[in-house]
Amino acid sequence: MDQRLVLLGGGGHASTVLAAIEADPRGREVLGVLDDSETHRHRFDGRAPVLGPIDRLADLDPDVAWIAAVGWPEARRALVERVAGLGREPITVVHPDTTVATGADVGAGSFLGAGARVGPLATLGDHVFLAHQAVVSHDTRIGAFSSLMPAATVSGDSVVGLGVMIGAGATVVEGVTIGDGAVIGAGAVVVGDVPAGATAVGVPARF
Numbered sequence: 001m002d003q004r005l006v007l008l009g010g011g012g013h014a015s016t017v018l019a020a021i022e023a024d025p026r027g028r029e030v031l032g033v034l035d036d037s038e039t040h041r042h043r044f045d046g047r048a049p050v051l052g053p054i055d056r057l058a059d060l061d062p063d064v065a066w067i068a069a070v071g072w073p074e075a076r077r078a079l080v081e082r083v084a085g086l087g088r089e090p091i092t093v094v095h096p097d098t099t100v101a102t103g104a105d106v107g108a109g110s111f112l113g114a115g116a117r118v119g120p121l122a123t124l125g126d127h128v129f130l131a132h133q134a135v136v137s138h139d140t141r142i143g144a145f146s147s148l149m150p151a152a153t154v155s156g157d158s159v160v161g162l163g164v165m166i167g168a169g170a171t172v173v174e175g176v177t178i179g180d181g182a183v184i185g186a187g188a189v190v191v192g193d194v195p196a197g198a199t200a201v202g203v204p205a206r207f
Contacts, residue, residue, distance in 0.1 A: 008034050020113060068083075184200050
């Protein structure tokens with residue numbers, strides 16, 4: 001029997017998550033999208049029904065799983081906390097064109113997009129988002145709720161804290177530590193540690 005799930009959130013990230021499932025639907029049945037806004041419903045025309053607001057998750061059968069399908073770390077964390085008391089399990093979605101190396105660990109509720117690469121012994125916390133072509137190299141740790149936008153690269157032996165946003169095309173060199181809640185701008189090249197809560201931009205990145 002297919003595992004049934006819903007997507008929480010109706011923006012571009014939810015559309016991307018749905019596309020990964022559409023690329024390899026075996027074993028999964030998407031019941032629809034739950035979203036508090038009607039702004040983005042056109043994204044799902046002919047793909048999945050919009051079932052109503054997020055709170056409708058409580059009305060679905062207990063075996064229905066979910067994924068917090070929003071890209072920004074703080075919004076994703078808030079969404080997970082909002083539904084945590086329902087006792088339902090989050091589901092991890094991995095695009096079939098993703099590579100996860102031997103010994104790597106991917107947390108619950110995470111999303112790995114098309115062409116994403118996770119190196120050996122890398123660790124992704126719960127509810128991590130890797131957009132298409134994002135790379136997490138060997139022995140690197142990515143904290144829960146962090147997001148790597150398209151083509152972002154975190155090199156080996158690095159540590160990324162909780163709820164970090166790494167912009168499209170950014171590069172984090174080997175052995176760097178990025179503190180909780182930091183933001184790395186698109187295209188930045190991070191060559192040294194970044195404090196918690198800082199915003200780093202540029203080449204080399206400054207904060």
